[in-house]
Amino acid sequence: MNKTPIRESELILNEDGSIYHLNLKPDDLASTVITVGDPDRVAQVSKHFDSIEVNVSKREFKTHTGRFRGKRITVISTGIGTDNIDIVFNELDALANIDFESRTIREKLQKLTIIRIGTSGAIQKDIPVDSFLASEAAIGFDNLLHFYGNTGFLETDLSEAFIKHTHWNPKKSDPYVVSADSSLLALFNSVEMKKGITATNVGFYGPQGRKLRLDLEDDDLNKKIGSFVYTGNRITNLEMETSGIYGMAKLLGHKAISLNAILANRANGTFSKQPQKTVERLIEYTLNKLTE
Ligand SMILES: O=P(O)(O)O[C@H]1O[C@H](CO)[C@@H](O)[C@H]1O
Ligand SMILES: O=c1cc[nH]c(=O)[nH]1
16 A cells, blocks of 8 residues: 655645535545535435535535435535546545545545436437436546546447447547446336436537537437447437546446436427426435435
8 A cells, every 4th residue: 555645736635624626524425425416406405314414515516414314425516527527526535535634545445325316318219308317337428537547447349339330520539438336226226217328428519419509510419329229228318427427436446326317308309397396306216215
């Protein structure tokens, strides 16, 4: 074990001893963590808690830690995008696995259980708005994972087949595929929960094939993504964080699952008439499954 202290420019602590962006101290973190994109969704989750012991905010990162039916849970907002996932996951892991006094990695590493409750747009006609979908795997059109070593877990056969099928323009990115934690996939399984491969992109408009005033590089991108099938599995939905979450969780040794409230159906051109209600149902579903 390397006991050289991590330098002040790498492990950045605030004056009160909290970690740089999240403003949290190690004791503030529960071993079960729910991540949401929208800071307002944090209170939507924690309003179900019996008690809240931590309430901290900085930038887009809002955190509540409390108890739900006796189980200690942290709920934290990541904001939008895998660039924020890099910050949140490195800092959550530091809180769990680095001794802030000695600035060294702990001998015994803690494995966090991380559940994303997010919103997403389906690209398959048969996945209606207001349904739930668990991401069995994520294909990342962002490039976050390529900045790290030890990525032997990437499912390169799938990404190579995808690149070939879509004639992917390499100027966009080098797509990478990471699978979900299988025990969490089983925990959140039910007839209500659809499953599929989630595509994570670097934007909401052009990168997800949305056209307002701007021309797209490839008008057929979503169709090509939607027609890709690999060993019976298809890409079902688009959002902006899951590939980073799955990749960072695998690199750091944590368990992660991404649960999607489907608010848009891009193939049918529809959007939910009750987005808040659908997200609320997914929150209740998640909290119940965590404590069943
Ligand atoms: O609702 P959240 O969790 O933010 O997730 C989705 O919504 C945002 C875009 O509207 C992106 O972050 C996307 O991944
Ligand atoms: O279509 C959608 C809906 C929610 N979030 C996304 O990223 N895309």
